[in-house]
Each structure stands twice: as C-alpha cells, then as structure tokens.
Amino acid sequence: MSVLVYVEQIEGKFKKSVFEAVSxxxxxxxxxxxxxxxISIGNVxxxxxxxxxxxxxxxxxxxAAEELKNFVNQAYASVIAEAAAKESADVVVLSNSFSxxxxxxxxxxxxxxxxxxxxVDLPDLEGGKFAVKKSAFSGKAFxxxxxxxxxxxxxxxxxxxxxxxxxxxxxxxxxxxxxxxTDLTAIVKEIVRATNKVSLPDAEIVVSAxxxxxxxxxxxxxxxxxxxxxxxxxxxxxxxxxxxxxHAEHVGQTGITISPNLYIAIGISGAIQHLAGVSSxxxxxxxxxxxxxxxxxxxxxxxxxxxxxxxxxxxxxxKAHKA
Amino acid sequence: MKILVCISNVPDTTTKITFTNDNxxxxxxxxxxxxxxxxxxxxxxxxxxxxxxxxxVTVVNVGESSTDPTIRxxxxxxxxxxxxxxxxxxxxxxxxxxIAEYAKSTDFDMILCGRESIDYNGAQVPAMIGEFLDIPxxxxxxxxxxxxxxxxIDREIEGGKEIISVTGKFVASCSExxxxxxxxxxxxxxxxxxxxxxxxxxxAVEVVSSISSFETPAPRGTVKLIPAAEPESLISLLxxxxxxx
Ligand SMILES: Cc1cc2nc3c(=O)[nH]c(=O)nc-3n(C[C@H](O)[C@H](O)[C@H](O)COP(=O)(O)OP(=O)(O)OC[C@H]3O[C@@H](n4cnc5c(N)ncnc54)[C@H](O)[C@@H]3O)c2cc1C
Ligand SMILES: Nc1ncnc2c1ncn2[C@@H]1O[C@H](COP(=O)(O)O)[C@@H](O)[C@H]1O
Numbered sequence: 336m337s338v339l340v341y342v343e344q345i346e347g348k349f350k351k352s353v354f355e356a357v358s359x360x361x362x363x364x365x366x367x368x369x370x371x372x373x374i375s376i377g378n379v380x381x382x383x384x385x386x387x388x389x390x391x392x393x394x395x396x397x398x399a400a401e402e403l404k405n406f407v408n409q410a411y412a413s414v415i416a417e418a419a420a421k422e423s424a425d426v427v428v429l430s431n432s433f434s435x436x437x438x439x440x441x442x443x444x445x446x447x448x449x450x451x452x453x454x455v456d457l458p459d460l461e462g463g464k465f466a467v468k469k470s471a472f473s474g475k476a477f478x479x480x481x482x483x484x485x486x487x488x489x490x491x492x493x494x495x496x497x498x499x500x501x502x503x504x505x506x507x508x509x510x511x512x513x514x515x516x517t518d519l520t521a522i523v524k525e526i527v528r529a530t531n532k533v534s535l536p537d538a539e540i541v542v543s544a545x546x547x548x549x550x551x552x553x554x555x556x557x558x559x560x561x562x563x564x565x566x567x568x569x570x571x572x573x574x575x576x577x578x579x580x581x582h583a584e585h586v587g588q589t590g591i592t593i594s595p596n597l598y599i600a601i602g603i604s605g606a607i608q609h610l611a612g613v614s615s616x617x618x619x620x621x622x623x624x625x626x627x628x629x630x631x632x633x634x635x636x637x638x639x640x641x642x643x644x645x646x647x648x649x650x651x652x653x654k655a656h657k658a
Numbered sequence: 659m660k661i662l663v664c665i666s667n668v669p670d671t672t673t674k675i676t677f678t679n680d681n682x683x684x685x686x687x688x689x690x691x692x693x694x695x696x697x698x699x700x701x702x703x704x705x706x707x708x709x710x711x712x713x714x715v716t717v718v719n720v721g722e723s724s725t726d727p728t729i730r731x732x733x734x735x736x737x738x739x740x741x742x743x744x745x746x747x748x749x750x751x752x753x754x755x756x757i758a759e760y761a762k763s764t765d766f767d768m769i770l771c772g773r774e775s776i777d778y779n780g781a782q783v784p785a786m787i788g789e790f791l792d793i794p795x796x797x798x799x800x801x802x803x804x805x806x807x808x809x810x811i812d813r814e815i816e817g818g819k820e821i822i823s824v825t826g827k828f829v830a831s832c833s834e835x836x837x838x839x840x841x842x843x844x845x846x847x848x849x850x851x852x853x854x855x856x857x858x859x860x861x862a863v864e865v866v867s868s869i870s871s872f873e874t875p876a877p878r879g880t881v882k883l884i885p886a887a888e889p890e891s892l893i894s895l896l897x898x899x900x901x902x903x
Contacts, residue, residue, distance in 0.1 A: 345816070406820075408785065409794055433815050437797030440750065440785035449867035450750065452780055466870055471778050475675040477873040478778065484866035521794040521828070524810075525821040534816035540903070564903060575834070582800065582835040583814060588671050588776055589695045590834060597902040608671045611776075615875065618900045620892065631881050636895060640886030652890040656897065 338364040338371050339424035341415050342387060343406075343434055344379045351498060352430040352491075352537045354390050358499040359491050360428035361391030362457055367426070372396060374418045374510070376403050376411055381507060388505030390498065396422075396510035402519060405526075406434050410518035412441035417512045419446060419486075431490035432536065439490040449482030452490040473588045473611035493537035494594050535584065538567035540597045543586060543613070545571035547602020547623065547642055551579035556646045557601065563653050569593070571603050587612035602642045605630025622646070659713030659806070660766045661704040664757055664783065665697040665732050666747070666775040667725040677872045684777075684872070691724075693731050695839070696772025696832060703837035704770050705736040707804055713767070714738040720747045720756045726855065733850035734842035740853065745860035748868070750778075754786030755863040761791060766827065768809065773798045773833040784831035795829040796822055799836055 340360035342353045357373060364371040373392040375384060377399070384395050396418055403410060415438075419427055427442055429435045431453050443450035451467040455477065459466045464481055467489060471478040535541065542561040548554065554568075561568045568584060575585035586593055588611040598616035603609060605621070605628055613619070614633060621634040624641050631637050638645050669675075670690040678685045693701070704715045717737040719729050722744065729740045743760055747753040761769060774781035781797065788795025800819060801812035808825045814833060842850070884892045896903045 350816075407794075408797070409788070412789065433798055433813070436781045437785050437795065437813075440754070440782040441789040441795070443751065443782075443866075444754075444786050444789035447864065447866065450780075450782060451867070452782055468873070471872070472669075472675045473776050473779060475874070476677075477875070478869045479871045479873070480867050481870045482867045484864070517792070520826060521796060521822050521824040523820055524823050526815070526818065527821070528815070528818035532817050536816060582833075585834060592779070597896065597900070611671070618896070618902050619878075620896070621881070633878050634881040635878065635900065636892060637881045637883050638886050638889070638892060639883065645886050645889060648887075649889040649892065652893050655890070656893045 336367065337369050337422050337424050338367065338426045338428065339415070339419050339422055340371060340373050340392065341427065341429040342373050342375045343430060343432060344375060344377050347377070347379050348383060349386070350537065352432060352493040354498045355493065355496050356428055356430040356491050357387055357390040357392055358501070359457070359496045361501050362499070363426055363428065364391070366457065366460055370394070372422050372424065374398065374415060376414055378404060384507050385505050388503050389500055391501035391503055392505050393503045395505050395507045397507055398510050398512060400511065400514060402514055405523040407519055407521055407523065408434070408437040408441055409521065410514060411438055412445055413515060413518050414512045415442050416445035418510060425485060426487045426489065428489050428491060431492050435490050439488050443488040446486040446488065447484060448486035448488045449484040450488045450490070451480045451482065453492045454489045455492050455495040458489070470592070470615060474592050474613070474615045475611055492594065494539065494596070533565060533567040535567040535569055536591055536593060538593070538595050540564045540566035541569050541593060541595045542566045542599045542601070543569035543571070543603060544574070544601040545603030546573050554580065556650065560646060560650055560653070563650065563657070571609055600630055601646060603630060604628050605633065659708060661708060661713060661715050662761060662766045662769045663697065663701045663704045663715055663717045663737065664769065664771045665701065665717050665719050665728065666694045666772070667691050667719065667721055667728040668694045668775055668777045671695070671776065675874070681872050682870070691728055693728050694772050694775050696774065698735065698839045699834065699836050700770040700772050700832040701732055701735055701737060702840040703802060703832055705840060706837055716741060718743070718757055718760060720745055720753045720860070722746055729855060730850045731842065733853045733855070734846040735840050736846060738853065740855045742855060742857050743860050744857050749866065750780045750782035750786055751866045752863055754783045755790055756860050757783070758787050758790035759861050760858060761787070768827065769829040771829065771831040773831045781831065784829050788829040791827070793827045793829065794824050796824065797831045798833050799830045800833060802830060802836060
C-alpha cells in the first residue's frame with residue numbers, strides 16, 4: 336500500500352497549492368504508516384521534481400511523453416490510474432484546482448474509488464473508517480464524507496492545509512504508461528494565460544469590490560491596492576454581469592468559492608449569495624459607507640466610509656508601512 | 659442534434675442551512691427548491707444551440723417525485739422533454755452512473771451540466787459521466803460553439819483560459835459566461851405542463867461513499883471598527899494582530 340499524489344505543473348513549474356497537496360498526502364501516508372509517491376505529467380525540469388522531496392515525496396514518477404504535454408483530463412486520468420495500480424496506491428491525492436476538478440472524478444471512476452473534493456482537513460481514521468471533511472453548501476457548512484470503497488481519491492482545497500516541510504530524498508524515475516489514442520480526442524488548441532496576475536482561487540490575499548465602486552473606470556485604485564498586497568482581484572456578481580470586470584473574478588454562490596487568509600471587500604453589501612463564496616476566508620475586512628451593510632456582521636475589521644476617500648488613504652498608509 | 663442537460667434540484671440560494679438528527683441530515687423544512695443556477699446556464703446554452711429547429715433538448719434529473727416541480731421549471735424555460743431517473747441521488751458516483759446508463763440507451767450529441775451543484779459543490783458528476791461513457795469531458799467551461807460535428811470550448815484555468823476542440827460526443831460542465839440564463843415566459847409555463855416527463859427506474863451500483871455528519875462554521879466575533887480617517891491603524895492591525903500582511 337502507498338499514497339500517490341498528482342503534482343499539477345504549469346509551464347514546467349509547481350505552484351504552492353501543489354506543495355500543499357504533497358504536504359497533505361505525506362501527512363496521510365504517515366497516518367497510514369506508508370510512503371508517498373508523486374506523479375508528474377508533462378515537461379518538468381529535474382530540479383523542480385526533486386524539490387518535491389522537501390515535502391515528503393520519497394519517489395517521483397516522471398511522465399514526459401510528448402503527447403501528454405498539454406493537460407487532457409481523460410488521458411491524465413488513465414495515466415494516474417495506471418500509476419496507482421503500479422504503486423498499489425489505495426489513496427490518490429491532488430489539488431482541487433480547475434484542472435483537478437475535471438480530473439479527480441475520472442480517476443475515481445477508473446479506480447471504483449470514493450471521492451472527496453474540496454477536502455479541508457486530514458482524514459479521520461478512527462475505528463477503521465476513512466472520513467474526510469469538505470466544504471458544502473457554498474461554504475455555509477461542512478460535510479464529513481465517509482469513503483467506504485477500498486480506494487480513495489481526495490482533492491484538497493487550496494489554502495486549507497498549508498505547506499509543511501518533511502524533507503526526504505526524492506528518487507526520480509521515468510514512467511512510460513500506455514497511452515490510448517481515444518483518450519486524446521479533445522485537443523488543446525490554445526492556452527491564454529495572464530501571467531502577471533495572481534490567480535484568484537489560490538490567492539492568499541484577495542481585494543474585492545462591488546457596485547459601490549460606481550463604474551469600471553474606478554478599478555484603478557482596487558488594482559493598485561491589490562498589487563501592493565500581492566493580492567488577486569475579485570468582484571461581486573452584478574459587477575461581472577455589467578461587464579465592469581471579467582466573469583472569472585466573480586466570487587460567491589454562483590461564482591468562485593475562495594478561502595484566502597485575507598479578504599478585503601470594498602463597496603459590497605454582503606448579500607447571502609456573496610458571503611457564501613467568501614465566508615471561509617480567515618480574516619475579512621469590509622469598507623462600506625453604510626454602517627448597516629450586512630457585510631459588517633461577518634467582518635473582523637471594518638471601516639465605515641466612502642471608498643473613494645478610504646482606499647487612496649489606505650494605499651498611502653500601505654506604501655508608508657512598506658517603506 | 660440532441661442535447662441532454664443534467665439538472666439538479668437544490669435549495670434556493672437564500673436558504674439558511676441547518677441540520678437535524680444530530681447534524682446528520684440537512685433540514686429541508688421550509689426550504690424552497692430551484693434548478694441549480696449553473697444548470698440554468700447549461701440549459702440556456704442548449705436551447706440556444708438548438709434554436710431554429712436545429713435540435714432538441716432533453717433534461718435529465720436523478721431524483722424522487724419531489725423534484726418534478728424543478729423539472730417542470732426547466733421545461734418552462736424551454737427544454738423539449740424530460741427524463742427523471744427515479745432515485746434519491748446518493749452521491750456523485752451513483753448519480754453519474756444513472757445518467758450514463760440512461761445516455762447509453764438513447765442517441766445524443768452532447769451532455770451539458772452545470773459546473774457544480776450549489777448544495778454539495780462536488781463538481782464531480784459531469785466528469786464521472788464522461789468516464790462511465792468513455793467520452794471526453796470538459797469541466798468548468800466559459801464558452802461553447804458547435805458546427806454540427808466539432809465543438810470549440812473555452813475552459814477556465816487559473817488566471818486564464820484554454821481553448822479546446824472536440825469532435826464527437828462529449829460532456830461539458832457550464833459556468834457563468836457560457837450563456838445568459840433564460841427566464842420562463844407565460845407561454846413556456848403553460849406548455850411545460852403538457853411536455854413529456856418520462857420516469858425511468860434506477861439501476862444498482864456499488865456504494866463508495868456517504869455523508870456521515872455536517873458541521874456549521876464557527877460564528878465570527880464582532881467586527882472591530884476603525885475610524886475612516888485612520889487607515890494606518892487597519893494596516894497595523896492586519897500586520898500585528900491578524901498577521902495576514
Ligand atoms: C441565484 C442568485 C445567485 C447569486 N449569486 C451571487 C454571487 O455568486 N456573488 C455575488 O456577489 N452576488 C450574487 N448574487 C447577487 C446578490 O444577491 C447581490 O445582489 C450582490 O451580491 C450585490 O452586489 P454588490 O454588493 O456589489 O451591490 P449592492 O448590493 O448594490 O451593494 C453596494 C454596496 O456598496 C456600498 N457603497 C455604495 N457607494 C459606496 C462608496 N462610495 N463607498 C463605500 N461603499 C459604497 C453600499 O452601501 C452597498 O452596501 C446572487 C443572487 C441570486 C438571486
Ligand atoms: N441529481 C442530479 N440529477 C441530474 N443531474 C445532476 C444531479 N446532480 C448533479 N447533476 C449535474 O451535475 C452537475 C455537477 O453537480 P455536482 O457534481 O453534484 O456538483 C450539476 O450542475 C448537474 O448538471
């Protein structure tokens with residue numbers, strides 16, 4: 336028995352959420368008294384692969400097949416399932432990223448495994464069970480899911496577990512799985528990536544603004560504040576619906592659910608559907624001119640004031656703090 | 659062209675979430691049910707693709723008879739007919755298996771789903787259907803165009819998008835932006851009553867998981883208010899007290 340972690344690469348590099356998944360998988364392997372193997376698919380330099388040892392992966396399977404250069408969930412699921420069989424892995428861990436969400440269900444079906452997506456804590460193994468807590472109802476609750484199948488697949492929520500070091504020497508070996516042409520019928524034509532921006536789902540700090548900002552022309556100060564904090568930007572639903580901001584920034588019940596360390600909400604009223612997507616943020620700051628805005632009820636810190644007055648001052652204060 | 663749209667029946671977005679029986683069951687008392695908002699987007703996209711007699715839209719739901727009003731709502735929005743697979747949806751594995759089995763018995767060009775259901779937020783069912791049917795599945799799409807054989811799809815990725823081309827049958831799960839959600843009109847509501855709703859029995863499948871209990875997040879403390887004229891105090895609190903910057 337062993338634990339297998341899939342390490343998603345983006346342009347040959349691993350992101351923090353991958354190291355979180357490795358740390359989490361290592362903690363499960365320790366609980367089960369077994370070892371951790373990582374599987375990487377695509378073109379990743381050796382130095383990057385060996386860095387996985389720092390978080391506890393003692394073995395790394397490297398799949399560098401040219402056909403698998405781009406992520407195609409159907410083919411990647413076959414490869415990971417084959418690796419799980421080869422390693423006799425009962426537990427497969429991955430990050431619940433956009434790609435992870437398209438991948439974990441397919442792996443689970445291949446392995447006839449129980450799947451927990453959006454896991455927020457380590458499995459509880461007491462009394463021989465395998466129960467994993469995940470967020471549900473768009474962050475309004477948690478559901479403890481018991482996996483009763485012999486095989487388990489867990490997709491870890493970004494920012495839920497943190498990165499934990501547990502250094503071992505990572506032995507890298509190349510792995511050449513069988514590739515079925517029928518697994519590659521979906522073809523990636525183009526990848527459009529805004530490289531200079533912090534990505535929202537796994538950002539540690541998020542600066543978000545709503546209809547209180549009046550119009551898209553006023554987002555300059557939001558972006559400046561976000562840049563100073565190394566934060567991603569987000570918005571409320573009406574803002575993305577009015578095309579003031581791209582849909583990808585829309586957080587909430589019908590947008591993205593996030594759980595950053597710090598969420599700063601500016602000119603957002605705090606409707607229940609908005610809160611659903613952000614309420615698991617560790618610290619919430621609200622800036623709103625209406626002291627009765629519902630958002631203040633769930634905030635840790637608040638400023639009652641006009642955003643057009645407060646935000647520029649906040650930017651100045653932050654610059655002074657950094658200097 | 660025939661499009662299957664999978665719809666799930668979920669609590670209205672304003673629902674206060676509580677549990678009963680020692681936190682083992684979702685408290686359904688007084689809860690209003692709706693078509694999962696992302697599924698409305700999927701349905702609207704399907705209707706758009708079939709406009710002008712180009713095809714038909716069948717909605718599929720795994721649920722007990724209590725979900726019929728939600729199915730009728732989908733018919734009112736514009737689906738041509740509906741199929742309900744008669745079973746309480748136990749988990750995504752079970753649900754996807756049922757839908758895949760039904761899909762095998764009928765002819766279709768594509769299956770559209772929502773990106774996730776807003777109750778259990780699994781985002782599992784669509785890709786599981788794809789795997790059970792051994793056809794491509796594209797999760798969390800933002801755009802879809804179809805020329806009758808090949809679909810061109812934008813998929814969301816961290817900080818960007820991927821453009822994917824797929825020929826032949828596929829499953830896609832739709833998010834915001836894929837289509838403008840359609841609202842039922844009076845004629846739609848009237849005709850929904852007489853559109854066909856077929857009920858089929860479910861098939862047996864192994865049990866892989868179950869929810870053992872629920873928890874609600876710990877309530878937050880009261881807000882600490884900082885005077886608008888002193889934003890530097892906020893910075894120091896975030897730095898020294900909350901330690902997040
Ligand atoms: C099915 C459904 C799903 C939904 N899903 C989502 C979702 O996923 N995400 C989401 O966000 N919403 C969602 N909504 C919409 C939600 O109900 C609210 O309408 C929305 O969140 C309000 O956005 P807002 O706070 O930006 O705007 P408003 O409600 O208009 O609030 C603007 C706020 O800005 C403040 N303000 C105004 N001027 C200033 C100023 N100069 N300085 C400081 N503050 C100022 C006001 O006091 C007010 O509190 C959903 C609704 C439904 C029905
Ligand atoms: N009981 C169900 N019946 C039909 N379709 C469903 C059901 N549950 C989920 N789906 C579909 O699968 C999508 C993702 O759901 P989930 O995997 O539960 O988050 C939903 O948006 C629906 O399109």
